[in-house]
Amino acid sequence: MSCCGARALEYLGEAYVEMGKVDAAREILGRLRALDPGEAGELAKAIDHAGK
Numbered sequence: 001m002s003c004c005g006a007r008a009l010e011y012l013g014e015a016y017v018e019m020g021k022v023d024a025a026r027e028i029l030g031r032l033r034a035l036d037p038g039e040a041g042e043l044a045k046a047i048d049h050a051g052k
Contacts, residue, residue, distance in 0.1 A: 006036035
């Protein structure tokens, strides 16, 4: 997947977080870690903040 695809996954994961679908965001995070650790880190931060 291209860098743009990884970025799109990160945005999708953040959208899930905004909608309260944290479990779906975590699934995206699992896929994203293998593709782009930097984007995965951004999504992980968003997920962490959702729990607070």
